[in-house]
Amino acid sequence: MEIYMNIMSLTAVELGKRIKAKEISVEEAVTAALDAIEKKEKLVNSFVTVDREGALKRAKEVQKQIDDGTLTGPLAGVPVAIKDNMCTEGLLTTCSSKILYNFIPTYTAEAVKKLEEAGAVIIGKTNMDEFAMGSTTETSAYGETKNPWNTAHVPGGSSGGSCAAVAAEECSFALGSDTGGSIRQPAAFCGVTGLKPTYGRVSRYGLVAFASSLDQIGPIAKNAKDCAWILNAIAGYDPHDGTASKRDVEDYTAKLGKEIKGLKIAIPKEFYGEGIDAEIRDSVMQAARVYESMGAQLVECSMPSLKYAVAAYYLIASAEASSNLSRYDGIKYGHRSEIGDTFQELICNSRSEGFGEEVKRRILLGNYALSSGYYDAYYRKALALKQRISAEYAHIFETCDVILTPTTPSVAYGVHENISDPVKMYQADICTVTVNIASLPAISTPCGYNAAGMPIGMSIVGKQFDEATILQVADAFEQQFTPVAPKL
Numbered sequence: 001m002e003i004y005m006n007i008m009s010l011t012a013v014e015l016g017k018r019i020k021a022k023e024i025s026v027e028e029a030v031t032a033a034l035d036a037i038e039k040k041e042k043l044v045n046s047f048v049t050v051d052r053e054g055a056l057k058r059a060k061e062v063q064k065q066i067d068d069g070t071l072t073g074p075l076a077g078v079p080v081a082i083k084d085n086m087c088t089e090g091l092l093t094t095c096s097s098k099i100l101y102n103f104i105p106t107y108t109a110e111a112v113k114k115l116e117e118a119g120a121v122i123i124g125k126t127n128m129d130e131f132a133m134g135s136t137t138e139t140s141a142y143g144e145t146k147n148p149w150n151t152a153h154v155p156g157g158s159s160g161g162s163c164a165a166v167a168a169e170e171c172s173f174a175l176g177s178d179t180g181g182s183i184r185q186p187a188a189f190c191g192v193t194g195l196k197p198t199y200g201r202v203s204r205y206g207l208v209a210f211a212s213s214l215d216q217i218g219p220i221a222k223n224a225k226d227c228a229w230i231l232n233a234i235a236g237y238d239p240h241d242g243t244a245s246k247r248d249v250e251d252y253t254a255k256l257g258k259e260i261k262g263l264k265i266a267i268p269k270e271f272y273g274e275g276i277d278a279e280i281r282d283s284v285m286q287a288a289r290v291y292e293s294m295g296a297q298l299v300e301c302s303m304p305s306l307k308y309a310v311a312a313y314y315l316i317a318s319a320e321a322s323s324n325l326s327r328y329d330g331i332k333y334g335h336r337s338e339i340g341d342t343f344q345e346l347i348c349n350s351r352s353e354g355f356g357e358e359v360k361r362r363i364l365l366g367n368y369a370l371s372s373g374y375y376d377a378y379y380r381k382a383l384a385l386k387q388r389i390s391a392e393y394a395h396i397f398e399t400c401d402v403i404l405t406p407t408t409p410s411v412a413y414g415v416h417e418n419i420s421d422p423v424k425m426y427q428a429d430i431c432t433v434t435v436n437i438a439s440l441p442a443i444s445t446p447c448g449y450n451a452a453g454m455p456i457g458m459s460i461v462g463k464q465f466d467e468a469t470i471l472q473v474a475d476a477f478e479q480q481f482t483p484v485a486p487k488l
Contacts, residue, residue: 007032008169009485012078012226015172019066019077026066026077026121029172030059033079033123036170040488045145046165048084049092050124055079058121065119074229076119081171083162084125085132086112086217087206091122095208096140096161097130099328099335099354109206110241111175111217111234118233123171126161130356131325132179132210134158135428137186138419139358146415147189148486149454153412156186162220163190167486173221173230177207179214180313181407181432184444187220188407188457191446191483193474194220195227198465199439200245202231203238211320212243214313214436222483224445224474228252231467247465255472261295263473266400270306271431277410283448283456284406290480291404291473301396305389306434310426312389313433314362315369315382321359322366330354361422390438397463402473406431407444407457431459441467445474446483 007015007029018024034052041047065071082088085095087105094100108116116122129139137145137160145160147153148168155164159176163186166174176183178196187194195218202217209215219230231252238244267288272281292298330336330350337353340346355363369378396403408431418425435442440461447458458477462470 008036008172010172011222012172013074013229016074016076016078020072026059026063027056029077030055030079030121030123033171036168037124040168040170043146043151043488044148044164044168044170045143046126046161046168046170047081047124048094048096048127048142048161051091051122054091055121055123062119062121071119073118073233075115075233078120078172079123080115080120081124081126081162081165081174082112082122083159083174083176084128085177085208086175087208088112088122088125091125093125093208094142095131096128096142097354097356097359098141099330099351101141101335103333107206110203110238112206114234115175126165126174128161129158130359131208131321132158132177132182133321133358133362135185135425136419137161138415139356141356144415147412148488149191149412153414153454154189156189156412158182159194159220160186163187163192163194166190166192166220166222168488169485173219173226175217176220178216178218178436179210179317180436181429183218183220184407184432184442184457184459185429187444188455189412191455191486192220193223193227193443193445194218195231195443195467195471196435196441197231197235197467198245198441200243201441201465201467202234203236203241203244205238205240209324211317212324213320214317216436223478224443224471225253225256227443228256228471245465250468252468252471255468256475258472259295260291260473260476263296263402264299264400265291265296266299266301266396266403268301268303268306268396268403268405270303271405275409275430276406279450280406280408280410280456284404284458287447287458287477288404290477294476299400301400303392303396305385305392306430308385309389309434309437310430312382312385313429313437314365314426315378316386318362318366319369319379320366322363322370325359325363328354358422386437389434393434393438393440402470403461405459405461407459411450411454411456435461440464441470443470443474445478447477447481
């Protein structure tokens with residue numbers, strides 16, 4: 001067992017190198033992940049589905065391809081977990097919802113397919129807030145995920161299962177999706193690194209839609225270097241996704257290790273004001289001073305529209321969700337009610353029974369915002385705010401290279417502490433939603449721990465399609481910072 005634990009303490013790239021050098025076999029790596037899951041799942045509940053048989057079978061196939069020289073990339077043989085809102089052919093995909101309890105896709109999401117082509121081995125599907133709607137992974141129909149740092153606390157969400165699995169060393173890396181912070185916030189809560197790429201950089205084909213203008217798939221790993229290599233594998237144009245960018249994929253590892261002297265880092269004062277925990281503010285500002293010692297220049301700036309961002313985000317996201325989720329009616333697949341004398345009653349009952357409370361709340365909010373008489377009062381204003389927020393970011397980037405902010409206003413809070421207060425939950429997304437609204441890339445990486453030992457995350461936001469720079473900046477800090485792993 002000890003050798004397995006040692007294997008899982010490696011970063012994804014380190015493990016890939018060991019496999020390539022034949023120091024560790026693919027089967028050993030996959031078995032290590034599966035054994036870690038078996039040991040820790042009762043405490044964490046990161047997974048909805050664990051594909052032990054499929055993973056071990058795939059491990060043998062990948063090993064043969066490595067041995068014959070077909071697979072040579074850095075992720076070949078490395079075990080990965082996939083958020084349960086990405087389609088996987090032949091493997092249950094539930095979105096952590098009762099309404100999709102038996103849904104087995106007939107195809108694989110493009111981003112997942114690219115990982116398989118790179119030789120990564122899928123070990124299972126991770127728990128999440130139902131249909132990615134939540135910030136705690138407590139709205140899952142398959143039970144709440146716990147934070148590996150303290151199982152009395154939430155892991156964040158909606159990619160809480162993916163982030164908790166990486167933090168608990170149940171997998172080497174994971175894929176998550178980010179609609180308003182759903183990669184970055186749980187990454188901060190769980191003390192791992194999570195990257196939300198530019199909208200359109202990674203194909204959304206096969207990602208079960210929440211809010212189609214905001215959703216983006218991205219990597220979750222132990223550090224920025226891993227995220228860079230993973231992005232290399234999953235980025236690129238996909239004709240199946242009408243929103244995918246045709247822009248060439250660059251080498252996102254190219255800037256890693258290069259000095260940041262002369263780089264201008266923006267510090268928007270609104271992100272450090274009222275509502276941000278003092279320990280988080282101090283930790284992120286300490287990181288800013290580390291960058292300053294490396295030769296970077298700190299530039300104070302302002303983003304006045306931040307105070308409206310949460311309202312704008314939830315109107316836009318809920319409006320799109322109400323449309324996207326109208327396809328679930330229990331007729332062709334998923335949960336179907338046993339009660340209903342008419343077609344309309346059957347659909348109504350299937351949805352009422354299949355959707356959880358938070359999903360219902362957002363569907364109702366979206367329908368209300370789009371309804372006659374309220375469209376102009378709410379939804380149109382939200383779209384106008386989207387343009388204003390994008391313009392404020394563009395103004396900052398006229399003189400600065402990246403933006404540094406806290407990822408979250410607080411560290412991970414207690415299980416069930418905020419779930420009964422939706423408004424409070426929504427307000428906690430204040431540090432992350434603007435990035436999705438403006439279609440920008442951002443990465444969250446650990447920058448410290450509070451007095452109770454819980455992780456603190458900081459976010460580095462970049463210009464559209466400038467993932468290479470934010471990865472460079474995150475990596476530069478990580479070289480000066482020694483993270484620790486939770487002790488489960």
